[in-house]
Amino acid sequence: MATVKIKGMSCQHCVMAVQKALSGIAGVKNVNVDLQKGEATFDEATPVDMNTVREVVAKAGYQVV
Numbered sequence: 001m002a003t004v005k006i007k008g009m010s011c012q013h014c015v016m017a018v019q020k021a022l023s024g025i026a027g028v029k030n031v032n033v034d035l036q037k038g039e040a041t042f043d044e045a046t047p048v049d050m051n052t053v054r055e056v057v058a059k060a061g062y063q064v065v
């Protein structure tokens with residue numbers, strides 16, 4: 001399981017946006033976004049490039065830290 005810290009989430013809408021963005025990445029499964037902790041966890045069905053994760057999260061309007 002991979003864990004990424006995400007900056008900029010402030011409400012449930014943000015959680016949904018990040019969850020949707022991450023779920024769209026090839027190989028990413030079982031995304032769970034924790035607003036309180038400001039982090040997201042997911043399983044990798046195939047190896048996932050962290051740069052892709054960064055890009056996708058940035059595109060959604062948030063930042064991987």
Ligand SMILES: [Cu+2]
Binds near residue numbers: 009011013014
């Ligand atoms: Cu929000």
